[in-house]
Amino acid sequence: MKSMKKLITLSMTGLLLASAAAPLADVHAAGVKTASAAYQSSKTKASYTYAKKMLVKNRTGFSGKTSYIFSKKAYPTSGAVYGYSDFLLGLKGLGYKFTKAQRTRVADSLVLNRKSTAADLATAIIATRAVGLNPQKLHKTGAKKTLNLVSALYHRSLTKQTVNVQSQALIALSTGSYQRPSNAKFSKSSLSQTIVKNQLSNNGWSYNNQVANADSDTTAMAITALARGKSNSSAVNTAIAKGQSYLKNAVYPSGAFGYAYQGKTFPNANSTAEAIIAFSTKQNTVKLVNGYFKSGQTTSPMRAMLGYVRSTGSIKGAATQTLGVGQVNLANAAYRQALSHRSVYSIK
Incomplete structure (x- = not known):
């Protein structure tokens, strides 16, 4: 305290x-x-x-009704409840010091493999980074090899993903100075442009790219992602300004x-x-x-x-x-x- x-x-x-x-x-x-x-x-x-x-x-x-935050049994595809990355980063941002035991629990609980989705990888990158672990060299207790979550995310195709997933991925990749693999399927710049292209005529974004379903949550995530992408593109800067305008009206x-x-x-x-x-x-x-x-x-x-x-x-x-x-x-x-x-x- x-x-x-x-x-x-x-x-x-x-x-x-x-x-x-x-x-x-x-x-x-x-x-x-x-x-x-x-x-x-x-x-x-x-x-x-x-x-x-x-x-x-x-x-x-x-x-x-409560449950565990981290549990492989309760969450077999991720190892943690939805929202855990924001939960951990919120604590970190307010000055919390994670213990070694807590860092180990986060690393060991996460379910990460070749089938992990872009969304799961992005949240895991944010979470592990927040508690003080290296998402490019994540070591799980008893494992012989380390995991590179950043490389795994870069090898996922994000073109057909929702704006929420695209935004989460871009935010995750902005949490550190990560090395982008040479055969990556996207760059932070190209991902930023993809998000910009999904902006709707009312200046917002929606989970399914339909104007009628534009919402504050998706729009806010897109704005945050584009700002974190740090693109110098005028199209990106314009999209951010329009998105902020949408939020002000909403x-x-x-x-x-x-x-x-x-x-x-x-x-x-x-x-x-x-x-x-x-x-x-x-x-x-x-x-x-x-x-x-x-x-x-x-x-x-x-x-x-x-x-x-x-x-x-x-x-x-x-x-x-x-x-x-x-x-x-x-x-x-x-x-x-x-x-x-x-x-x-x-x-x-």
């Missing part, structure tokens, strides 16, 4: 500045709620503490983000966290995280997201706390690091 207190102290000045960020001129500011530094610190401490307990006990939560009056289904809207912590991460990828949009930018908006995205954090640290409405707490912590870490001109995905 000492590292957490240090991080909060170091972030205080930046948080106060961000809280006071000037709104766009055409938005009425009266009565708009933003997250004060004290509110952010309190809520972040709660979710961070909850996540630490989850990791120690290897549980997806402490109420309702915010609910409550400041949250979500999805629509059968005429109903479902704002939630995870969609809001994804948008915050996307806004934190560029210095000209970081102010939107704890600001207001659309007529009728009553609350900032940061305040809205933290409103889902219970006093216990768990997240209201989350499918699992691994995903809920994990992405909220990751969004908090992304925002704090962006205030210091760093990225939570630049893992050291």
